[in-house]
Structures are given as structure tokens and as C-alpha cells.
Amino acid sequence: MTRPLAIGVAGLGTVGAGVLKLLRDNAGIIAARAGRPIAVTAVAARDRSRDRGVPLDGLRWYEDPVALAGDDKVDVVVELIGGSDGPAKGLVEAALAAGKPVVTANKALLALHGGALAExxxxxxxxxxxxxxxxxxxxxxxxxxxxxxxxxxARVTGILNGTCNYILTCMRDQGREFADVLAEAQKLGYAEADPSFDIDGVDAAHKLAILAALAFGRPVDFSAVHVEGIRNVTALDIKLAEELGYRIKLLGIAQAVDGGISTRVHPCMVPVSHPIAVVDGVYNAVVAEGDFVGRVVLEGRGAGAGPTASAVVADLIDIARNRATPVWGASAAALSNTPAVPMDQHTGAYYLRLMVLDRPGVVAEITGVLRDHSISLESMIQRGRSPGEAVPIVLTTHDCQEASMRGALARIAALDSVLEPPALIRIESL
Amino acid sequence: MTRPLAIGVAGLGTVGAGVLKLLRDNAGIIAARAGRPIAVTAVAARDRSRDRGVPLDGLRWYEDPVALAGDDKVDVVVELIGGSDGPAKGLVEAALAAGKPVVTANKALLALHGGALAExxxxxxxxxxxxxxxxxxxxxxxxxxxxxxxxxxARVTGILNGTCNYILTCMRDQGREFADVLAEAQKLGYAEADPSFDIDGVDAAHKLAILAALAFGRPVDFSAVHVEGIRNVTALDIKLAEELGYRIKLLGIAQAVDGGISTRVHPCMVPVSHPIAVVDGVYNAVVAEGDFVGRVVLEGRGAGAGPTASAVVADLIDIARNRATPVWGASAAALSNTPAVPMDQHTGAYYLRLMVLDRPGVVAEITGVLRDHSISLESMIQRGRSPGEAVPIVLTTHDCQEASMRGALARIAALDSVLEPPALIRIESL
Structure with a gap:
């Protein structure tokens, strides 16, 4: 065996400690598969006193992560600090400038600066x-x-955020509301104290931007991703979805459409018979549809120290074996310039739930607005009767344009008989 | 871009023609991702006159596939002839001896000769x-x-044969018997005229032997795989399985157990809630359970020209990019010598269906035999009453040893009141 590959790890949070533990616990098989040992020789983190559950004796310690890139005895830099800018970006740039391979778990960095970093x-x-x-x-x-x-x-579809999938799964299984389940998830450590990155879809959108660039061979373009989170999903919508044969999932979807590539993250109704509908709890899934291979589904744990460390070390083994691939799958010159298609031009089916005053003529008013916007109905359900009180009306549409639906929705929301903001969820025919 | 990677393809059946079509149809993206064009320059096949749906003009043609290895203008040999010996083996050996990379779709060759070929x-x-x-x-x-x-x-589990999965799915969905569905599948081209390689589990066992070698870092050992096919699965067992909360799937399972590695292919009852239970029709799936990553499920089309060509060309792109991995994931010296554990030592739960004469004392006789072999029952169902006639009794056991179960089964089968050979299906707690 040749000499060990020397690793410098910046960031010793849950994932950083996980990487150190994995490299130690599975050192034998990792060396066999990498063709040489992989050894951590230096780390960068702020707090030297915290117990991270792994011994750090004998490792060179840097308080400034960027200094790690200058350590002559570090062959590969592992960036586990996080954040799209600041020290994470500084370290990755410094390491690349020093001619050192970099392994990172940083989706925000890749989604926002992936083009420049690839260069x-x-x-x-x-x-x-x-x-x-x-x-x-x-x-x-x-x-x-x-x-x-x-x-x-043709399309990549993903359940890309474990926190959202966990919350939606609990809401469905236990019939509970979003805020209630979120609070519990925060107590259990499944959701951050400030959960907005996850539940507003930003984290999933970072990941989708990366997948879209790889799938369609074009520069990463986070700004083109339409992003909606799960704050407005209600237990009632989840229940009604089940009755219609759907599950509600927060999906990231990158798709070749007329005029270019559409990328979007939002709650979706997916048929219960599709494999992605049964990916529950903290599991993630990525579904790719290729012209020769057909549909491929990859499923597993989307977060946590163990799974993330497994991926980081897989990258290190690739580097140890000299298995190299351009960042975006092809050289910058070989990437395409297929345009992004804005969400206004999205075409699809919709689920619309309205809380309306139960009085004659309401349905006629609503369906009249939809007709004015050339939106054709697939089904309409008005469950229960309570004359003079609020009752839900559920409408599902055939394929129509997002812009038409937005126009219709604004008019419907303004009707006297519509008592709450309408709930709109897109139906995906996967 | 550097000069094209020149490919020689031996075998122009469905898959061979699919590879040529894929390399032609997707030449642009393949060149971008491979960093250079990939071009077929020579082929080997017997019948020059057959229309294969792809133009073969300008390609050098060999009737003897082994001669392809000697073509100076061929950089990489693609072996798509099939069969564990004969010309496929001859070609692969000749190509390796000539220092040429080889891509093959040949599971039998790898399962039976993979150790020697890796050397x-x-x-x-x-x-x-x-x-x-x-x-x-x-x-x-x-x-x-x-x-x-x-x-x-810890374990790799797979639905590895699309023909079997298709047949079992049809039997379940349509309540039909094996022979009936097989005959139809043969007519539709989903099963071979001689289907034994598929339905007797041999094809799945070849693939499992390969997965086991990779998962556990040990030499490939086809002879250690316990193999049973699906000929004896009945519509009644599938129906009873559903009632018990299970689906019947032909699984290949490689597992670390006390004393070594167990490898087996046989019909299994799997909980309907497990992702592998809902992989239906011609889809395949591979489930791996790792100590850090947890459970990962990979699902897609297991056969056919398009999917197989997709995999062959992925290998060619790896070669074009100089991404290399030892055949069995590590050098021969780094493989382990963990022993194979024979099926007799298998421990697990069992489903047992007996057709018995409906008369007093039968259940006592049967459960007495199980008790004598230290087999503990989990449930017993006797459905319907027809005094003096044949009725099914279904027993499920707690975990016990295969050898005990075999011993008990021989005695039970010999009882006067047991009218048909017992049906035994292992229950997997995945």
C-alpha cells in the first residue's frame, strides 16, 4: 500500500465528528477499497474543549479554517462548516487555489457558487x-x-428535505396540524430552532438546483428555482388528498419542458401508487427518468451524521483511487445553455380547496371564474351541508397554465362567499 | 477533445443493438460526459444479414468474437454474447491478455469465473x-x-430477476396460477422459451453471488448460494400471504450471520410496508444496509435493451474518463476469507401450508412434530370446514433453524392426514 491520504477536516459538528468516527471505525475496509489508508491529520474548529465523542489527540488544530488549506501535510480538504459564504467559501477557494482536492457537504455553496468553483x-x-x-x-x-x-x-424528482418529509408524514399518520408537529420535531431535534431553511423549501431548492445542473448538463442556476415550503399544508388537505388517491409530499422537480428546463420546489399531490409516495419520515428519494434507462429510484437517509459521513468518505475513496469527474459532469465548454422556464409557464393539474359560505350560487360563481380563465374542472366535491356556515369545496382541474390559475385564484379569493385564503396544491402525474 | 475511444462490440442481439443505438442517439451528451467521443469501430456476430435496426456500415466485422480482441484499432471490448464459458469467456480472456479494458453484461461469467478474470x-x-x-x-x-x-x-437484498417478479406480480394481481402466467409471459416475450434459468432462480443467484462478493469484500462464490425458484409458489399462498400482511417475492439475500456470510435465493414473504414489497412487474431493486449509511434502496428496470445499454455505456464513460476500480472493489490481497454459512444453519421464521384431511386430531399431530423439533408456532389458521375432505392449514413459526424445519417437514409430509407436499416459504423480517 502507498502512504496514507492525509485529510484535513474543517467543521467538527455532528457531521464532522461522524466523518472522524467513520474513518476510525471502518479504517480497514476503507483502506482496502481506497487502495491506501485515509487518515485525518488536521482539523479546524472553534471550540477545542467540547467533547465530540471522538479522540482528537495528535491532530494539528486550526482555529481559522482557511489556514487548513495551507497545511503542507494535508492532501485533501473536507469542508463541513456550511453556509454559502464566509469561511466555508474561503476555505474551498483557498484549497482549490493550493491545488488540493476538496470534499464538501455544502449544498448552499454549490447551488450559489458552483459555477465559479467548478472553474x-x-x-x-x-x-x-x-x-x-x-x-x-x-x-x-x-x-x-x-x-x-x-x-x-427527462425529469428528476426528489424528496430532498428530511425535516419536511418527517413533518408531512407525522401530519398524515396522526392527523395533526403543521405548527403542532413542527414544535414537536424541534423538541426532538429533527427540526432546527430556526426551521425556515427547511420548511420554506430553501434547502430542497439548493439540492434541486444541483441535481438539475447534473441531469441537464447546464450551469447550476439556483435563482431560477421556484420555491414554496410546507407552512400552508393543512391536515384537512392531507386527508382530502388521501381520499382522492394522493399523498402530499414536498418535491423538487427539474423537468425538460417546451422552451427549456423548469425547476421548482413545492408541495405536490402524488399518486399513492408511485414509489415516491411511500418514502416516509426522514427518508429522501431521488427519481430520475432517462431515455434509455427508464425510471430509476434511489432512496435512503437524507441527513444525519452516519449517512452524511458515508457520502463524504465515498468521495474521499474516489479521490484516493484517482477517480475524477468534472464538477458538473462535463467541462464548462460542454455544458448547454438551455434556458430556464419561469413558473408562470408551468402547465399542470391543480387541487384547490376553498372554505365557502354554504349558500346557493357559490359553486356557480367559482366555476364561472375558472371558466373565464379557460380552466377545465376534473372534479368538484362539496362535503357536508351547513347552510349559512363555512364548508370546504374541493376542486381538481385538468392541465392548465400556472398564470391562468394565479389569475383565477386572485379573483376567487376576492369573492364575498370565500371565507379563507384558498389552498392550492399542484397535482403531479409522475 | 481527444480522439474517440474505439469500441468493439461482440454479440448483436437485443442488448448489442441497444448499445449501438444508444451510442448513436446520445453521442453528443456521451462525448461531453466521457470527455471524448465513444465510437463503435468493429463488431462480432454470426449473422450478417439480419436487420438489427441500427446501421452497421463501415464497421469491421468478425465472425469469430475472439478475433475482436486482436483488432489493433479497438481500444475497449464489449462482450454481450452471454454464457459462462465458450466464446464469451474466450473473448474476455483474450482482450484482457491483450491489455484491453472489457465491459460485459455477463452475470454467469462473473459469478463462475470472476475470481480468475479479476486476476x-x-x-x-x-x-x-x-x-x-x-x-x-x-x-x-x-x-x-x-x-x-x-x-x-450487514445485508444486501435484491429483486434480481424481472421475469420472476413479473410472474409473481401477475399471479397476485390476477389470482392466476404459475403455469398459466408463465405460458402467457412466454407468448409476450417476457420469459424465454426455456425459462428455467430465470424461474429456477439461477439467474438471480448469479447476480446475488456478484453482489455478495462486493458487499462483503470476499471472492465471488456462486457454489455457496442456496437456490430455489418460484415453480412451487401457488395463487393460494400469495392470497394467504396478503392476509398475513406479506407479499411473496423471489429475493436474493446476502447476509452477515454468526460464523460468516449466508447467500440464498428463494421465494420470501416480506412485510407489505417494506419498500421492496411494492417493487412490482419487471422492476428490480437492490437494498443495502450499511453500518453508517443505514438502508439504501435502488430501484429500476432490471433488463431490456435500453436499461442494459445504459449500464454498458456508463461503464464505457468510466473507462473514457480513466475512472478505475478493482473488479471486486479491492485488490485480491485485500479481500477477506469470511466463510460461507450453509443453508442448514439458516435461522428464520417460516410459513407452512398443509392440505390436510379435515378430521379431529390432525392439528395435534402436526404441532406435536413441530414441538419435537423445537419449533415454536407464531400463528395457526384453519380456514373453512369440510369434514372428511382436504382443507388448508397455515402455520407461521417463530425463528428456528432450517435443519430443524427440514426434519419436521419430512415427518409432516409423511403423515397420512397430509394430502399434498407441504408448501414452505421463508418469512423475512427486513
Whole structure:
């Protein structure tokens, strides 16, 4: 065996400690599969006194992560600090500039600065690897970028945020409301104290931007992603969805459509018979549809120390074996310039739930507005009767344009007989 | 871009023609992802006159596939002839001896001769790639060997034969018997004229032997795999399984157990809530459980021209990019010698269906035999009453040893009141 690959790890939170533990616990098989031992020689973190559950004796310690890039005895830099800017970006840039391969779990960094960083990696002729940035332990980047590389991809669909999937699964199983389940998830440590990155869909959108760039061979474009979170999903909508044969999931979808590529993250109704409908709790899934391979589903744990460390070390083994792939699957010159298609031009079916005053003529008013916007109904359900009180009306539409639906919705929301803001959830025919 | 990677394809059946079509249809993205064009320059097949749906003009043609290995203008040999010996083996050996990388879809060849071929590839310092040999278009080899490389794998479970899964799915959905569905599948081209390789579990066992070697880092050992097919599965057992909360699937399972590694292919009852239970029709799935990553499920089309070609070309792109991995994930010296554990030592739960004469004392006789073999019952159902006639009795057991169960079964089968050979299906707690 050749000499060990020397690793510097920046960030010793849950994931950083997990990587150290994995490299120690599975050192034997990792060395066999990497063709050489992989050894941590330096770390960067602020608090030297905290017990991280792994011994740190004998490792060089940096308080400034960027200094790690300058350590002559570090072959590969592992960035686990997080955040799209600041020290994480500084460290990755410094490491690439020093000609060192980088492994990162940082989805925000890749989604926002992935184009520029890929150029730097390309110029330096070193690897910038990020399997852990999308879908945790699932080999989604490798599966898509290498495993399905021969295919034109028509669509990539993902359950990309475990916190949201956990909350939606609890809401369904226990018939509870969003705020209630979120509070519990925060107590259990499944949701952050400030949960907005997760529940507002931003985290999923970072990951989707990365998957879309890989699937369609185009520069990463986070700003093009339409993003909605799950704050407005109610237990009632989940129950009504089940009655209609659907499950509500927060999906990220990147799709080839007329005029270019559409990328969007929002709650979706998916048929219960689709494999993604039964991916529950903290599990993530990535579904890719290729012209030759057909549908491929990859499912596993999307977060946590163990799964994320598994992905980080897989990248390190690739580097140890000299297995290299351009950041975005092809050289910058070979990427396409297919335009992004804005959400206004989205075409699809919709679920619309309205709380209306139970009085004659209400349905006629609402369906009249939909007709005015050329929206054709697939079904209408008015459950229960309470004359003079609020009752839910559920409408599902055939395919129509997002812009028409938005126009109709504004008018419907303004009707006297409509008592609450309408709930709109897109129906995906996966 | 550098000069094209020149490919020689041996075998122009469905898969061979699919590879040529894929390389032609998706030439642009393949070149971008491979960093250079991939071009077929020579082929080997017997019948020059057959229309294969792809133009073959300008390609050098060999009637003897082994001669392809000697073509100076061929950089990589693609073996799609099939069969564990004969010309397929001859070609692969000749190509490796000539220092040429080989891509093959040949599971039988890898399962039976994979150890010796890996040594030849290692000696020559070239790649022997076989993504297409297991689970068609699913990046299962790449996922397991690279994506999950940092993990100790506890168990790999797979639906590895699309023909069997299709037949079992039809039997369940339509309440039909095996022979009837098989005959139809043969007419539709989903099953071979001689279906025994598929339905007797041999094909799945080849694939499982390969997965087991990769998962546990040990030499491939087809002879250790316990193999049973699906000929004896009845519509009644499938119906009773549903009532008990199970689906019947033909699974390949490689598992770390006391004393070593157990590898087996047989019909299993799996809980309907497990992701593998809902993988239906011609879809395959591979489930790996790693110590850090947890459970990862990979699902997709397990056979057919498109999915298989997708996997073959993924291997070619790896070769074009110089991404190399030892055949069995580590060098021969780094493989372990964990012993194989024979099926007699298998421990698990069982479903047992007996057709018995409906008369007093029968249940006491049967449960007495089970007690004599230290087998503890979980449930017993006797459905319907027809005094003096045949009625089914269904028993499920707690975990017990295969050897005990076999002993008990022989005695039960010999009882006067037991009218048909007992049906035994293992219950997997996945």
C-alpha cells in the first residue's frame, strides 16, 4: 500500500465528528477499497474543549479554517462548516487555489457558487466532490452523474428535505396540524430552532438546483428555482388528498419542458401508487427518468451524521483511487445553455380547496371564474351541508397554465362567499 | 477533445443493438460526459444479414468474437454474447491478455469465473467492468462498490430477476396460477422459451453471488448460494400471504450471520410496508444496509435493451474518463476469507401450508412434530370446514433453524392426514 491520504477536516459538528468516527471505525475496509489508508491529520474548529465523542489527540488544530488549506501535510480538504459564504467559501477557494482536492457537504455553496468553483477546480486540475450535499447517504450524485451518464434525462424528482418529509408524514399518520408537529420535531431535534431553511423549501431548492445542473448538463442556476415550503399544508388537505388517491409530499422537480428546463420546489399531490409516495419520515428519494434507462429510484437517509459521513468518505475513496469527474459532469465548454422556464409557464393539474359560505350560487360563481380563465374542472366535491356556515369545496382541474390559475385564484379569493385564503396544491402525474 | 475511444462490440442481439443505438442517439451528451467521443469501430456476430435496426456500415466485422480482441484499432471490448464459458469467456480472456479494458453484461461469467478474470485484469492493469450484469439499468454495482464503499454492509437484498417478479406480480394481481402466467409471459416475450434459468432462480443467484462478493469484500462464490425458484409458489399462498400482511417475492439475500456470510435465493414473504414489497412487474431493486449509511434502496428496470445499454455505456464513460476500480472493489490481497454459512444453519421464521384431511386430531399431530423439533408456532389458521375432505392449514413459526424445519417437514409430509407436499416459504423480517 502507498502512504496514507492525509485529510484535513474543517467543521467538527455532528457531521464532522461522524466523518472522524467513520474513518476510525471502518479504517480497514476503507483502506482496502481506497487502495491506501485515509487518515485525518488536521482539523479546524472553534471550540477545542467540547467533547465530540471522538479522540482528537495528535491532530494539528486550526482555529481559522482557511489556514487548513495551507497545511503542507494535508492532501485533501473536507469542508463541513456550511453556509454559502464566509469561511466555508474561503476555505474551498483557498484549497482549490493550493491545488488540493476538496470534499464538501455544502449544498448552499454549490447551488450559489458552483459555477465559479467548478472553474477554479478545473483550472487547478483537482476534484471538487459533493456527494454529501444532496440526499445524504444516497449515492445520488454518483448515480446521476456517472451511473446514468449515457441518458438524456427527462425529469428528476426528489424528496430532498428530511425535516419536511418527517413533518408531512407525522401530519398524515396522526392527523395533526403543521405548527403542532413542527414544535414537536424541534423538541426532538429533527427540526432546527430556526426551521425556515427547511420548511420554506430553501434547502430542497439548493439540492434541486444541483441535481438539475447534473441531469441537464447546464450551469447550476439556483435563482431560477421556484420555491414554496410546507407552512400552508393543512391536515384537512392531507386527508382530502388521501381520499382522492394522493399523498402530499414536498418535491423538487427539474423537468425538460417546451422552451427549456423548469425547476421548482413545492408541495405536490402524488399518486399513492408511485414509489415516491411511500418514502416516509426522514427518508429522501431521488427519481430520475432517462431515455434509455427508464425510471430509476434511489432512496435512503437524507441527513444525519452516519449517512452524511458515508457520502463524504465515498468521495474521499474516489479521490484516493484517482477517480475524477468534472464538477458538473462535463467541462464548462460542454455544458448547454438551455434556458430556464419561469413558473408562470408551468402547465399542470391543480387541487384547490376553498372554505365557502354554504349558500346557493357559490359553486356557480367559482366555476364561472375558472371558466373565464379557460380552466377545465376534473372534479368538484362539496362535503357536508351547513347552510349559512363555512364548508370546504374541493376542486381538481385538468392541465392548465400556472398564470391562468394565479389569475383565477386572485379573483376567487376576492369573492364575498370565500371565507379563507384558498389552498392550492399542484397535482403531479409522475 | 481527444480522439474517440474505439469500441468493439461482440454479440448483436437485443442488448448489442441497444448499445449501438444508444451510442448513436446520445453521442453528443456521451462525448461531453466521457470527455471524448465513444465510437463503435468493429463488431462480432454470426449473422450478417439480419436487420438489427441500427446501421452497421463501415464497421469491421468478425465472425469469430475472439478475433475482436486482436483488432489493433479497438481500444475497449464489449462482450454481450452471454454464457459462462465458450466464446464469451474466450473473448474476455483474450482482450484482457491483450491489455484491453472489457465491459460485459455477463452475470454467469462473473459469478463462475470472476475470481480468475479479476486476476487477469489486475495483471494487465486494465478495467473489467460489469454494471450491466446486475439489475440492468440500476447503478447497483457503482452504488454498492463506490457509493457505499465506506460502510460495513450487514445485508444486501435484491429483486434480481424481472421475469420472476413479473410472474409473481401477475399471479397476485390476477389470482392466476404459475403455469398459466408463465405460458402467457412466454407468448409476450417476457420469459424465454426455456425459462428455467430465470424461474429456477439461477439467474438471480448469479447476480446475488456478484453482489455478495462486493458487499462483503470476499471472492465471488456462486457454489455457496442456496437456490430455489418460484415453480412451487401457488395463487393460494400469495392470497394467504396478503392476509398475513406479506407479499411473496423471489429475493436474493446476502447476509452477515454468526460464523460468516449466508447467500440464498428463494421465494420470501416480506412485510407489505417494506419498500421492496411494492417493487412490482419487471422492476428490480437492490437494498443495502450499511453500518453508517443505514438502508439504501435502488430501484429500476432490471433488463431490456435500453436499461442494459445504459449500464454498458456508463461503464464505457468510466473507462473514457480513466475512472478505475478493482473488479471486486479491492485488490485480491485485500479481500477477506469470511466463510460461507450453509443453508442448514439458516435461522428464520417460516410459513407452512398443509392440505390436510379435515378430521379431529390432525392439528395435534402436526404441532406435536413441530414441538419435537423445537419449533415454536407464531400463528395457526384453519380456514373453512369440510369434514372428511382436504382443507388448508397455515402455520407461521417463530425463528428456528432450517435443519430443524427440514426434519419436521419430512415427518409432516409423511403423515397420512397430509394430502399434498407441504408448501414452505421463508418469512423475512427486513
Amino acid at each position: 477554479k477546480a478545473d483550472t487547478a486540475g483537482v476534484t471538487l466532490a459533493f456527494e454529501a450535499a444532496v440526499a445524504g447517504g444516497i449515492p445520488a450524485i454518483k448515480g446521476l452523474r456517472e451511473g446514468l451518464a449515457a441518458n438524456n434525462i | 487477469k485484469a489486475d495483471t494487465a492493469g486494465v478495467t473489467l467492468a460489469f454494471e450491466a450484469a446486475v439489475a440492468g439499468g440500476i447503478p447497483a454495482i457503482k452504488g454498492l462498490r463506490e457509493g457505499l464503499a465506506a460502510n460495513n454492509i
